[in-house]
Amino acid sequence: MADVILRGRAHRFEPNDDINTDYIISGRYKFKIDDMNELAKHVMEDIAPDFASKVESGDIIVAGRNFGCGSSREQAPRALKAAGVSAVLAKSYARIFYRNSFNIGLPVIVCDTDWIVDGEAMLVDLEKGYVMSETSGRQATFSHLPKTMRVLLNDGGLIPHLRKHGGFSFD
Amino acid sequence: MGKTITEKVLSKHSETDCHAGDIVVASVDFCMAQDGTSKLMIEELAALGFATPKPLRGAAIVLDHSSPSPSAEVSRIHSVIKDFSAKHAIELHDVGEGVCHQVVPESGRVLPGDLVVGADSHTCTYGALNACSTGMGSADVAAAVHTGKLWFRVPEALKVDISGGFKDRVSAKDLILRLVGDVRADGATYKSLEFSGETLPSINMDGRMTISNMVVEMGAKFGPFPFDAVTSSWYASIGLNPAAGVTADDDASYVRTIDVDASDLVPKVARPDRVDNVCDVSECAGTEIDQVFLGTCTNGRLSDLAAAADILKGRRVKKGLRLIVAPASRSVLMRSIEAGIVSQLLAAGAVFVSPGCGPCVGTHAGVPSDGERVLSTANRNFSGRMGNNNDVEIYLASPETAAASALEGRITDPREV
Structure with a gap:
């Protein structure tokens, strides 16, 4: 069973919208680095060179529209997860990144994010469906994750899901 | 329904x-x-x-x-x-x-x-x-x-x-x-x-x-x-x-x-570093460029190479500019050779790389130098896309605009060459 309460500091970036997978992890490392923990040292470096050294286990990425657009590289959510990121909060996602994240066990949440300030202590309750800043006390709700996504997260991702059930089992 | x-x-x-x-x-x-x-x-x-x-x-x-x-x-x-x-x-x-x-x-x-x-x-x-x-x-x-x-x-x-x-x-x-x-x-x-x-x-x-x-x-x-x-x-x-x-x-x-x-369309360019940052070619014409890349899964096919060769044949690309061509497949390359397109592009000063993705994603040949500007027929112009940190500017356009721009060394309307 995946954790339902996630806690960590908020990290925001400039640009805030359309953060693409090349920014999350540059294509130039695709062939050079195989180890996700090594790849994690380069996560976000083209738009936030100090992010990889600042991020701590449990931290949460906060963005605007269309997070994860561009390449289908699964290294993008995997490198975020390896860097310690426990969840992403954004107003919307590109569809391949959205699927990839649940497939590798990283919860990504669609909610209003304008009110979240960089560096705030955040709490995400996946079961009750809300996000709260423990710094300011402000909060926002989000719709329940689709059942398919909840099943994948609970099983630890798509490959563990198929191993557990021997096929797709969303009922 | x-x-x-x-x-x-x-x-x-x-x-x-x-x-x-x-x-x-x-x-x-x-x-x-x-x-x-x-x-x-x-x-x-x-x-x-x-x-x-x-x-x-x-x-x-x-x-x-x-x-x-x-x-x-x-x-x-x-x-x-x-x-x-x-x-x-x-x-x-x-x-x-x-x-x-x-x-x-x-x-x-x-x-x-x-x-x-x-x-x-x-x-x-x-x-x-x-x-x-x-x-x-x-x-x-x-x-x-x-x-x-x-x-x-x-x-x-x-x-x-x-x-x-x-x-x-x-x-x-x-x-x-x-x-x-x-x-x-x-x-x-x-x-x-x-x-x-x-x-x-x-x-x-x-x-x-x-x-x-x-x-x-x-x-x-x-x-x-x-x-x-x-x-x-x-x-x-x-x-x-x-x-x-x-x-x-x-x-x-x-x-x-x-x-x-389609009859209303004019040549278009996507400016750095978003694919939806699109303008008419006239709005960025004159921007000096260091490299033109003709190829990719978007525009590396026979029709694309033929359209570029039609503009470049019998002429030379601007001195100092690199025109890199990656045919989309071996078959495209062979058919381009048979049609005389490869000779026309080579005579114009093109550099051919192996059929494949070429310099599009920066993991292979044709990586631009710091601070350079590239006009590419690819589909993405994100910062760092071609293998550099974010000081390389990538413009996206058609094979026709790419060829015209290679001739002039600056972004050029293909209807004007």
């Missing part, structure tokens, strides 16, 4: 009567991956105890992103991929065969009405062949290769109705850049873009692939063209005669219709 191409393909493959918004588990006809995404897929397949591909027409891996290998690290990845493919009956397209999204169509493994997934975001290219085809991550593609199935949310469809004729030196790339500029980078997220209209008979398969290739730059999942005479004659050219594919019902339901009059 009538159905879109998308609803018909997903209904057939899920053996359900599904409509937009439904989630279905559907059979997949074919899967592909490339050298940048296969290693993860192989690890995921190994974890599943994979034996051989279950999709109807199997699976293929194309070594194109970093090909031939520039380093020992990449060579090791290529070796792992080749060994795995041989052991598990996965079709391997070795270095030099070309870009996956040209090699796969040429292989005849994707047929009209198919459902296809690939571990490359531009897998939507096969929409040109009347397939519902989309890019996914390595785990999704591994799941489809292993089980022959995958889950899909049936996307709502947008209809793009194309009327009017293209003016001289205006082409499919200008049309799709105009659409991306209007719809924006997330304007078609989770949607299927279905193309229709009176102009389709005059858009050849190369042009259709250019258009379907870039639907993902608006967030779209699929970009199918209907099955028509252009589709069947293209299949005849690769020696196949497939059954008629899928067309939308007259009363199919679309979220909205976007009308494009």
Whole structure:
């Protein structure tokens, strides 16, 4: 069973919208680095060179529209997860990144994010469906994750899901 | 209620009567991956105890992103991929065969009405062949290769109705850049873009692939063209005669219709560093450039090389500017040689690299220097895309605009050379 309460500091970036997978992890490392923990040292470096050294286990990425657009590289959510990121909060996602994240066990949440300030202590309750800043006390709700996504997260991702059930089992 | 191409393909493959918004588990006809995404897929397949591909027409891996290998690290990845493919009956397209999204169509493994997934975001290219085809991550593609199935949310469809004729030196790339500029980078997220209209008979398969290739730059999942005479004659050219594919019902339901009059189009450019930062070429004409790249899964086909050669023949590119050409496949290169296009481009000063992705994603030849400006016929212009940190500026345009700009050493309207 995946954790339902996630806690960590908020990290925001400039640009805030359309953060693409090349920014999350540059294509130039695709062939050079195989180890996700090594790849994690380069996560976000083209738009936030100090992010990889600042991020701590449990931290949460906060963005605007269309997070994860561009390449289908699964290294993008995997490198975020390896860097310690426990969840992403954004107003919307590109569809391949959205699927990839649940497939590798990283919860990504669609909610209003304008009110979240960089560096705030955040709490995400996946079961009750809300996000709260423990710094300011402000909060926002989000719709329940689709059942398919909840099943994948609970099983630890798509490959563990198929191993557990021997096929797709969303009922 | 009538159905879109998308609803018909997903209904057939899920053996359900599904409509937009439904989630279905559907059979997949074919899967592909490339050298940048296969290693993860192989690890995921190994974890599943994979034996051989279950999709109807199997699976293929194309070594194109970093090909031939520039380093020992990449060579090791290529070796792992080749060994795995041989052991598990996965079709391997070795270095030099070309870009996956040209090699796969040429292989005849994707047929009209198919459902296809690939571990490359531009897998939507096969929409040109009347397939519902989309890019996914390595785990999704591994799941489809292993089980022959995958889950899909049936996307709502947008209809793009194309009327009017293209003016001289205006082409499919200008049309799709105009659409991306209007719809924006997330304007078609989770949607299927279905193309229709009176102009389709005059858009050849190369042009259709250019258009379907870039639907993902608006967030779209699929970009199918209907099955028509252009589709069947293209299949005849690769020696196949497939059954008629899928067309939308007259009363199919679309979220909205976007009308494009091709006769209104002018050459378009996407400025750094967003694909939807689109303007008329006149708005950035004169911008000095250091490198022009002609190629990629968007614009590396015979029609593209021919359009560039038509402008460059008997002339020379601007001194100091690099014109790099990567034909989309070995077949494209051979046909370009036969047509005299390669000599014309070489005589104009072009540098040819191996058929494949070339400098598009910065993992191979043709990496620009710090602070340089590049005009490319590719589909993405993100900072750092071509292998540098973010001080290289990438402009995207048609092969015609690329050729004209190479002559002048600055962004140039191809109608003015």
